[in-house]
Amino acid sequence: MAQLSYREAVAAGIAQEMERDPTVYLIGEDVGAAGGVFKATVGLLERFGPDRVRDTPISEQAIIGAAMGAAMTGLRPIAEIMFSDFLATCWDLVANQVAKTRYMTGGQVSIPLVIRTANGGGVRFGAQHSQSLENWAMAVPGLKVVAPSTPADVVGLLAAAVRDPDPVVFYEHKSLYAAKEEVPDGEHVDALGTARVLRQGDDLTIAALAAMVPRALDAADRLAAHGVFAEVIDVRSLIPLDTRTILGSVRKTGRLFTVEENPRVLGWGAEVASLAAEECFDSLDGPIVRITTPHVPLPAADALEDAAVPSVERIVETVVAGMG
Amino acid sequence: MAQLSYREAVAAGIAQEMERDPTVYLIGEDVGAAGGVFKATVGLLERFGPDRVRDTPISEQAIIGAAMGAAMTGLRPIAEIMFSDFLATCWDLVANQVAKTRYMTGGQVSIPLVIRTANGGGVRFGAQHSQSLENWAMAVPGLKVVAPSTPADVVGLLAAAVRDPDPVVFYEHKSLYAAKEEVPDGEHVDALGTARVLRQGDDLTIAALAAMVPRALDAADRLAAHGVFAEVIDVRSLIPLDTRTILGSVRKTGRLFTVEENPRVLGWGAEVASLAAEECFDSLDGPIVRITTPHVPLPAADALEDAAVPSVERIVETVVAGMG
Amino acid sequence: MTDTTIHAGAAAAEGLDRDSRLALYRLVAEIRTFEKRAYDLFLQSLVKGTSHLSLGQEAIAAGVALAMRPDDYTFCTYRGHAHTLARGAPMAAVMAELLGREGGLLAGKGGSMHLTSVEHGVMGSYAIVGAHLPIAAGAAWSAQVRGTGQVAVCFFGDGTTNIGAFHEALNLAAVWKLPVVFVCENNLYMEYTPIGAVTAVPNPAADRASAYGLEPIVVDGNDPEAVWAVARAAIARAREGGGPSLIEAKTYRHGGHSRADPGKYRPDEEVREWMTRDPLTTYRARLAAEGVEESTLSGIDADALAKVDLATAQAKDSPPPPVALVERDVWSDGSATWRN
């Protein structure tokens, strides 16, 4: 087992798949010679050459369009959108073309395509470079949506995404890039659509995603000290959504708290909460509580950004208050 | 009181505001000489001249950008995006610029701007011209979101939107354009952020929006025949959201059903349901049920489109099944 | 039309043989007949959604298609009936798609605006202006790296030249030297607004070519042979690694933009003038003048009508699609399942 950082895991996952399958190509701004602005694609140009690792102009619509057209005709491209905020500049391609074309054409075309993008805050980049936008893709039928929280999951879910015959939006979290972990040796492939129970507990369920996962785990530690035992679930995959695991846990604990980095309204937790409110009604022992950033754009200053995003303290306090 | 169709109400609302305030301008594709592709802006060019009613190129980013720049510097523009699906082509301008600039600049600029757009299905236009995308705007902090269901509400809410100092996305429903109703004479101004209870009932609350409102009312009629009395709420405004009215009703009836034209995952109803699951927990007598289009792009053929979108029958059946 | 416009002389010089010329005429006649029928069916409320016809623009679809290899890719807009038929997609299935029937090319899921027949190289019809230009570039990129010699051809209108995706696609195609041919069908109008009113240059495509290091190419889009000639040259260049081309074909639609639009915003004079350049009647007359027997031409006309009649009958016979299709084909496993 090698120690890899989350950013190294991205490159390792891509390399593993490019090695295996010659139809896998990587395109994006500065992904080649520069190794990515987050250094998540270092070494790939050297290893696979400029034909398979291509720098693009600042043309997000062209990047996604090129990847889509190629995916329809025999390649399995990985397209990088540097920051998830920039998905907005190519949203028509992502939400109206990539997502819908298979359905519209009565299933004539498949679009095996991965869109990788750096998501989330914590780096004091302000409102246009810090958004947690998993919910944008989740709301669009035809897109699969993944957001790993650990280096091993990065490798395994990236491999699964590349092998999937459908389009996957793969959210990498900026503030996790430096996180290190043991990653299994040899080929590592995980499964889309699977959540993971990271900690067992009987009192309540905490569902978290990406950078909120380590905070949820820390909060669970502290809660245990209060005698409150939380089951912590890393949701990992929003579409497909592993409702069996998540709602199964809620049925066991009777309480659900989501921890979301996104602003308050219509984050991924709203779907999870709504599903629980419909399907676990008889098991619920108390209100479903979403712990989120307030419904504001993210501010830049460290003091403000830290106050906006759910902290371990806020999770603990909210759970304690909520468990009465 | 004049009888106006929903489309005539759009033109009437715009005219009322352009007459009152010389800083109101209208821009968009074919809004001038052609009177709009849905004939919702007929007569405005003739009445207000080509300076205040301007046809644009097919350049959605330029349309929203121009409106935003103008709104920052003294105008109150109304920008038309012909179909709400095309919001995706200018989503960066809408979601990252219009929505965030006031906050990012520490409140230095105001952006009094209305984005009007034709939303929803029922016209057999297929997946790229039929989406119900209120949830896209609802999820973005900094945008107000309105979706009227009647001609009178079109006039009143459009006037309120134009007068509001903040950006408002105004969703007009394509399949309602022909609907007629009495509209109050004289100046008519409604209030953003207000839902409306259209029918009182004690057994359950049905929250509906836009084209789903008449269906919810029809369903309530039929349910009454079954001895089930639904309170029907036209949500009208998603941001600000009138939780007082909606959750107040849920507290009274103990049951909530949403009727949403959007695909299943993360529609506006997910937010309403989540709020109820948190804030009305003690009042709930049963699961919260969302009645939506399945999580698919909308198909074109009439038989398929009709099967996809919630029908009066489906609402009735779902409520009857849900009320046990 | 500018000085640089290429007329049929050039094509004739390249020696299009009699069979090819008749094939061209046949394509024009079939598309014309199909589109008129589609309009009739729309008026009868059998076409439920919208439809955008290529009446008057048939020569472009015909001329380009004749210059393509069977494995080349076509990318169309909502105004895609002509291009889809020209590549050989089955007419009854195209018609049935317009009517929203199970026998439709897409089983009714796409409708008139989304015709696709991968089997015939028609990789889709896209209804949001501009999006398919980068997608076509992507198919060309794929052909380039797979080394297949395939070329992607992308059709779009004059109005499309003002949207951002046009710019991004053209630049990327030029920088990567992609085998893609962009064909702008300049019919002088967007929906109802004249293109000149909203465009900074007189030739919306050709006057932008230099911004991508490309040659300006303007062709008489109502002359199927002229279109064939420029398309052949551009496709050959693309196939040989010479990179993309941008062709502006001047044309005119005989009717309105879509559905029952009567096109009243167009000056009578302009309409009259363009009707004298009808690609069907002018090409027919030219062929006759150059020695093709009237019986041959009227035979083609009759075949076209018979084919459209048959397609119409078959389409009308097809039932509505089963509602189960609503929840099929979101994913490659055929399902619409987003949770377990």
Next chain:
Amino acid sequence: MTDTTIHAGAAAAEGLDRDSRLALYRLVAEIRTFEKRAYDLFLQSLVKGTSHLSLGQEAIAAGVALAMRPDDYTFCTYRGHAHTLARGAPMAAVMAELLGREGGLLAGKGGSMHLTSVEHGVMGSYAIVGAHLPIAAGAAWSAQVRGTGQVAVCFFGDGTTNIGAFHEALNLAAVWKLPVVFVCENNLYMEYTPIGAVTAVPNPAADRASAYGLEPIVVDGNDPEAVWAVARAAIARAREGGGPSLIEAKTYRHGGHSRADPGKYRPDEEVREWMTRDPLTTYRARLAAEGVEESTLSGIDADALAKVDLATAQAKDSPPPPVALVERDVWSDGSATWRN
């Protein structure tokens, strides 16, 4: 640089007086000093987020600002310190914003990438490439219909010319004859990728001008007087109803793209060559050669340093913003309330 590049000769011919020349030099010196300080503070981890400096590009901000009227509008990118300062925004508040302090121009809510000072005509710094071009066009549209004679100036980089919003904004500005001046600061690189590797034409802005019916304008962006001269002409034309201009100013950044990027991807030779064209040292030398006393110049240098020192001290003294600001100013009523 091409033949069409405009050098200082033109400016001199237009007669920039001694005071104006010193004002220009003062702007260049202040921006240089400020940016170097910002870099130092970044290395000291006092600038928490990112920052993009205009070191080496100061002449553009200075030259254009001097040509503007106080009520004209500036639209910047994330690389906007220079332009914001050049319009007269208070330096301590700019510095405090970089440090994320309450005394910042935006009270810490925007940071380095979003500097805005409406009071000084700086209508915002936009961090997503391309977006502010249509927004600037909108401000120009507003000025046009309000009849104020104001002009909007929009700065952006070479890489920005390949994104769709560039194309849409230029076309709209040209069609509506808007009083907007687009200034492309061509520093030869996007973040790390050379612009030539991803652009179909050698001059990414100027070679696109004709696509919008505009004249190509290339200027030596390291020569503040040359920049002033072309900006003055373009602004005057815009003010008089002559419509937009697109200026390409050739320049070079002395450091990396952002933060601590050392810019190692750039050939040594290229860096050396451009360092000989440093806008500060060359302009200083020219002024000296043309008779400005060394004491005057070093007085300006000293003033600049003192101003930056003071601004730094004031910025450092400012406390972090109160956390209550998180939920303020989403809406015009000052609140962040989205429900009742």
